Amino acid sequence: MNGEKCTATGRRESRRQDRRETIVIAASRHFLDHGYSGTTMSAIAATLGGSKGTLWSYFPSKEELFTAVIDHASTAFRAQLSEILDLSGDLPTALRCFSLKLLEKVTSPDAIALNRLVTAEAGRFPEAGRIFFDRAPWQTVVLLAEFLSGVMERGQLRRDNPVEAAQTFMHLCVSRLQQQCLLGLIPEVTAGQREREVERAVPLFLRAYAPDGAGGRLSG
Amino acid sequence: MNGEKCTATGRRESRRQDRRETIVIAASRHFLDHGYSGTTMSAIAATLGGSKGTLWSYFPSKEELFTAVIDHASTAFRAQLSEILDLSGDLPTALRCFSLKLLEKVTSPDAIALNRLVTAEAGRFPEAGRIFFDRAPWQTVVLLAEFLSGVMERGQLRRDNPVEAAQTFMHLCVSRLQQQCLLGLIPEVTAGQREREVERAVPLFLRAYAPDGAGGRLSG
DNA sequence: TAATTACCGTACCATAGAGTACGATTTTCC
DNA sequence: GGAAAATCGTACTCTATGGTACGGTAATTA
Numbered sequence: 001m002n003g004e005k006c007t008a009t010g011r012r013e014s015r016r017q018d019r020r021e022t023i024v025i026a027a028s029r030h031f032l033d034h035g036y037s038g039t040t041m042s043a044i045a046a047t048l049g050g051s052k053g054t055l056w057s058y059f060p061s062k063e064e065l066f067t068a069v070i071d072h073a074s075t076a077f078r079a080q081l082s083e084i085l086d087l088s089g090d091l092p093t094a095l096r097c098f099s100l101k102l103l104e105k106v107t108s109p110d111a112i113a114l115n116r117l118v119t120a121e122a123g124r125f126p127e128a129g130r131i132f133f134d135r136a137p138w139q140t141v142v143l144l145a146e147f148l149s150g151v152m153e154r155g156q157l158r159r160d161n162p163v164e165a166a167q168t169f170m171h172l173c174v175s176r177l178q179q180q181c182l183l184g185l186i187p188e189v190t191a192g193q194r195e196r197e198v199e200r201a202v203p204l205f206l207r208a209y210a211p212d213g214a215g216g217r218l219s220g
Numbered sequence: 221m222n223g224e225k226c227t228a229t230g231r232r233e234s235r236r237q238d239r240r241e242t243i244v245i246a247a248s249r250h251f252l253d254h255g256y257s258g259t260t261m262s263a264i265a266a267t268l269g270g271s272k273g274t275l276w277s278y279f280p281s282k283e284e285l286f287t288a289v290i291d292h293a294s295t296a297f298r299a300q301l302s303e304i305l306d307l308s309g310d311l312p313t314a315l316r317c318f319s320l321k322l323l324e325k326v327t328s329p330d331a332i333a334l335n336r337l338v339t340a341e342a343g344r345f346p347e348a349g350r351i352f353f354d355r356a357p358w359q360t361v362v363l364l365a366e367f368l369s370g371v372m373e374r375g376q377l378r379r380d381n382p383v384e385a386a387q388t389f390m391h392l393c394v395s396r397l398q399q400q401c402l403l404g405l406i407p408e409v410t411a412g413q414r415e416r417e418v419e420r421a422v423p424l425f426l427r428a429y430a431p432d433g434a435g436g437r438l439s440g
Numbered sequence: 441t442a443a444t445t446a447c448c449g450t451a452c453c454a455t456a457g458a459g460t461a462c463g464a465t466t467t468t469c470c
Numbered sequence: 471g472g473a474a475a476a477t478c479g480t481a482c483t484c485t486a487t488g489g490t491a492c493g494g495t496a497a498t499t500a
Contacts, residue, residue, distance in 0.1 A: 040488080042487065175395045273478075276458095
């Protein structure tokens with residue numbers, strides 16, 4: 001059919017895919033835990049149990065393995081975010097629910113480590129930043145923007161660019177705690193901190209985007 | 221007087237201070253440009269022109285030099301921010317002026333590089349994150365919070381925790397473009413982008429913190 | 441079953457870079 | 471002017487690590 005021999009090349013090809021993913025996952029752990037230069041190919045090979053030759057037969061260089069890891073981790077991160085937006089209930093409840101889940105994901109140790117990793121290497125690996133952004137934050141923005149667009153349509157929020165509104169809301173929720181985590185000022189975020197942050201951000205957002213002429217009246 | 225021989229130890233001590241600063245500045249360039257592990261002590265020594273022994277006589281290890289660099293760069297960064305808050309004019313103007321200058325600083329290549337550096341190494345150098353935060357962002361928050369506190373006092377803004385309000389305002393202004401820069405999605409920020417961002421953030425902030433019962437009436 | 445392909449183990453290479461040693465030279469202090 | 475401290479230049483050690491080579495072995499395919 002294609003240039004390949006056949007689509008069902010059998011066990012060989014399938015095993016190769018599995019093995020590749022195993023390698024990427026093991027490598028992810030190392031890169032997330034120790035950063036780019038703190039990760040050694042030898043250590044990854046040791047974790048895998050196999051030999052170094054095998055590792056190099058899958059990824060001919062550390063760079064390629066790294067971008068594969070970013071790709072994989074970003075995709076995995078996005079997958080977790082799919083079921084985040086629950087449209088039932090009223091607007092403040094939906095926003096609170098959404099932002100709480102978002103905060104959980106974003107401040108998790110792995111997410112922080114991924115963010116650090118991508119940010120740190122964005123200079124050397126420009127495509128890593130792009131891959132991460134497209135897969136993780138941007139997907140979430142799009143999701144939320146669609147929701148907000150409908151809400152604006154129904155007059156529950158002032159009409160405005162829904163994508164910008166979505167970004168604003170996300171940064172309003174996330175930036176403060178995320179900064180603290182990224183700088184290592186707090187080792188781990190508690191549920192209480194997250195809730196407090198949500199209770200600060202959601203009302204602010206609702207005020208800022210209240211329909212014109214709504215005055216101080218805000219539901220929730 | 222103290223444990224030292226004298227306060228005016230003369231040229232020797234003064235030269236030593238100068239030399240130390242020269243080293244830190246040269247090292248800053250390297251660390252900001254190439255990250256922690258991408259920077260080599262030998263390269264710094266080469267830049268300085270002197271010998272490696274001299275470099276080690278000032279900083280006994282790469283780690284110590286690194287924290288000195290973070291300290292110095294953060295302090296320099298904060299110094300630039302001192303004259304940022306111009307209280308003349310009405311509230312929206314003051315906020316616009318402030319946020320525009322803040323954005324300029326924060327999205328400058330050096331600031332982005334510093335942020336990347338600190339974030340990346342915050343795991344290995346916990347104190348680096350702390351030093352940076354205390355010197356740079358926090359100082360700005362405190363400055364702005366004092367200003368906002370007065371504004372709230374005069375009833376121009378709704379009464380609320382001024383520190384949280386300051387942080388909210390700063391993240392509202394900065395987070396979007398800063399994220400783009402940190403991820404390497406845009407090489408350099410234009411004046412137009414900054415202005416657009418300010419025109420988005422300031423009205424949002426004013427709505428969110430409008431005095432109770434002020435309805436849709438906002439000055440500016 | 442025979443050929444191919446993947447994998448293992450291990451030893452190895454080349455380079456880089458942090459940190460040291462040391463004698464010669466300059467600068468500062470008294 | 472002479473002692474003391476700082477600096478210089480250079481050569482060196484030691485370790486880490488990305489990447490290679492290669493012969494033997496297990497799995498897959500035809």
